[in-house]
């Protein structure tokens with residue numbers, strides 16, 4: 001318990017208080033720092049099917065997360081969310097998770113499927129790009145710094161009759177984006193009718209599959225200018241993830257972005273040659289896990305108030321997920337220092353382990369998973385603080 005009270009002073013939100021505490025606790029502080037440095041582990045949580053189902057917390061997730069903070073609400077164990085979902089900027093997702101889960105979550109702790117799109121800024125910063133998916137895909141890309149970004153809703157509205165089924169889509173009668181961005185304004189602002197689209201980004205799960213497949217086929221086979229025949233080269237196409245299915249609020253799995261990719265690719269390859277070229281991000285791609293390692297190290301340096309160069313590599317990183325082919329497969333491909341924990345609150349519900357992608361540990365809920373981790377890590381250093 002002594003350790004906990006010292007941590008409160010050292011890493012509390014009001015860092016000034018640690019200065020005021022001054023020399024009186026200097027010795028204790030160094031002991032505390034030494035002990036925290038011995039916690040060389042981090043945790044990555046999947047969200048859908050582990051932390052939340054829809055917007056409802058599951059598996060004791062609020063209680064599990066609270067164990068990673070000290071009594072004053074300051075972070076003491078580096079952890080992040082590693083989700084293939086998205087559709088809103090990381091800062092807004094962090095606020096939303098903070099509200100639902102009752103702990104203070106930093107934008108840095110939210111890694112979404114589309115987060116790696118930031119790395120493509122150099123290539124497309126000033127190029128016309130079209131974004132696809134639920135939520136606010138164009139806002140996500142604008143916040144990453146892309147300057148000529150249109151959602152597929154906005155882009156499609158610039159072309160008369162591009163979607164022959166539009167008159168039958170009564171849910172499209174309200175289009176809030178048109179209040180500020182009328183088609184004629186967008187046509188002029190971005191030269192939509194003459195500027196080629198250089199890339200399309202599927203940021204989150206597409207909403208209107210029939211329109212999106214139609215318009216993406218138009219963009220991709222025309223070389224970036226719908227209605228102007230067939231042209232080369234195919235604009236680049238990026239997917240934030242490739243999940244075939246995921247666990248949402250409905251009792252059984254829903255079709256994800258991977259299902260949309262299969263539909264688009266199958267249709268495109270029937271109407272066009274050469275076949276569709278694309279790049280998919282998200283788990284199980286090992287680059288996602290490598291990137292998470294870097295962020296966890298940054299969080300460790302934030303917790304210990306040290307420069308990143310002074311921080312040791314984490315010895316173990318736990319991935320807690322519900323989807324064997326995405327979460328567990330990704331850990332297996334990445335290897336050390338990752339350790340996989342499969343919960344039974346989402347896609348996976350079986351009694352034993354998964355046959356094709358067996359996890360290092362199978363457990364019922366995320367709270368049990370966190371208890372297991374804290375017990376194991378405490379026993380490693382011989383201090384019972386959890």
Ligand SMILES: [Mg+2]
Pocket residue numbers: 046047048049050246247321322323346
């Ligand atoms: Mg999941």
